[in-house]
Amino acid sequence: MPAVTATAFGIILTGLLPVYAIAALGYVLRQRAVLSEPFMADSAKLIFNFAAPATLFLALAGTTPDTNAAPEFLVTSLALLIGLTLLACVLTPVVVPERHHRGVFIQGATRGNLLVAGLVFAHAIFGLEGLALASVPLGLYVVFNNIFSVWILKRYQDNRTDISPWQAWRDTLASPIVIAVFAGYLCSALELSLPTALVETGDLLAKLTVPLILINVGGSFDLKQLRRPGAITWAAAIYKCLCMPVAGVAVAYILGFRNIELAVIFLLLSAPTSMISVVFTRMFGGDSALAANIVLISSLLSFVTIAAGLVTLQSLGWIL
Numbered sequence: 001m002p003a004v005t006a007t008a009f010g011i012i013l014t015g016l017l018p019v020y021a022i023a024a025l026g027y028v029l030r031q032r033a034v035l036s037e038p039f040m041a042d043s044a045k046l047i048f049n050f051a052a053p054a055t056l057f058l059a060l061a062g063t064t065p066d067t068n069a070a071p072e073f074l075v076t077s078l079a080l081l082i083g084l085t086l087l088a089c090v091l092t093p094v095v096v097p098e099r100h101h102r103g104v105f106i107q108g109a110t111r112g113n114l115l116v117a118g119l120v121f122a123h124a125i126f127g128l129e130g131l132a133l134a135s136v137p138l139g140l141y142v143v144f145n146n147i148f149s150v151w152i153l154k155r156y157q158d159n160r161t162d163i164s165p166w167q168a169w170r171d172t173l174a175s176p177i178v179i180a181v182f183a184g185y186l187c188s189a190l191e192l193s194l195p196t197a198l199v200e201t202g203d204l205l206a207k208l209t210v211p212l213i214l215i216n217v218g219g220s221f222d223l224k225q226l227r228r229p230g231a232i233t234w235a236a237a238i239y240k241c242l243c244m245p246v247a248g249v250a251v252a253y254i255l256g257f258r259n260i261e262l263a264v265i266f267l268l269l270s271a272p273t274s275m276i277s278v279v280f281t282r283m284f285g286g287d288s289a290l291a292a293n294i295v296l297i298s299s300l301l302s303f304v305t306i307a308a309g310l311v312t313l314q315s316l317g318w319i320l
Helices: 002-031 037-061 069-095 099-110 115-137 138-154 165-173 176-189 198-221 221-227 232-253 259-270 276-283 288-315
Strands: none
Touching: 002 198, 037 138, 037 176, 037 276, 069 099, 069 138, 069 198, 069 232, 069 259, 099 138, 099 232, 099 276, 099 288, 115 138, 115 259, 138 176, 138 276, 176 259, 198 276, 198 288, 232 259, 259 288, 276 288
16 A cells, blocks of 8 residues: 555656646746736637647547457446536536536536546556556547537537537537547548658647646636635536546446556546646636636645545555
8 A cells, every 4th residue: 555655646746746837837927927818818729729639630640549459448438437527517507507607617527637647647557558558548538528628618608598509519520629639530540641740740739739738727827716716616626536536436346347447447537627628718718717726626636536546446455
């Protein structure tokens, strides 16, 4: 148990602390008026329309699809991720009375930072085997996650109720993020070889995308609200960091998953809210301060829940 505890806290400090540091830099620069509101809006457009789509496309296009690997794990992990996301939609009207906050709440309560947190943790604890296993559901979930986020934010945009399902899906599928994901999967399925120059360009864009997202997120933080964080913020963070992993691990355990597979499911479900959710919220005219505070609270909460969860799973003998 001590080894797992040390490993858990070590991963959090070495894997997430640099991420939080860049976000903190964005906050400081915004407070000192180095970053203006027009810059925040323009950088969000740059991320949403160019940097993030290009990064996702090149990442997916450069992978070889392998849906035959760990089929039971793939189906179960995807079903848990998607099922718990849809469950949040059902519960949201009870928790969030203001309709215009519901899209932000649902995205914040369900959109985990699987790439940065889930994969990093799985690799650090279980090595290449953990990384490979965690990667199995990631691509398909990225497709669902991006389509769902655009759709749910569009649905509750500006408190509108007159958007037809066809219009919502048309706008969703026209999103640069969604187009990039589908195009990346198509290239991967056809096993098309990308030009070296394009791959190198993608690497440069990837190096731009993550820091820009973090600075944008940090600049959106409203730490004054942490003195009196609203119920919506806490509800989203608790659902993401506590309810999703507890419910998901319980179901996975009943289905017979143990050891590395159960641990990876826990890590994927307990990943804190993705920072790009703030950019998505800003793009669709939502409450970006609320979205950023959900990210902040869930990130801080995950320090405790991930480490405690790993220790608990090992003490129960569910993982070795």
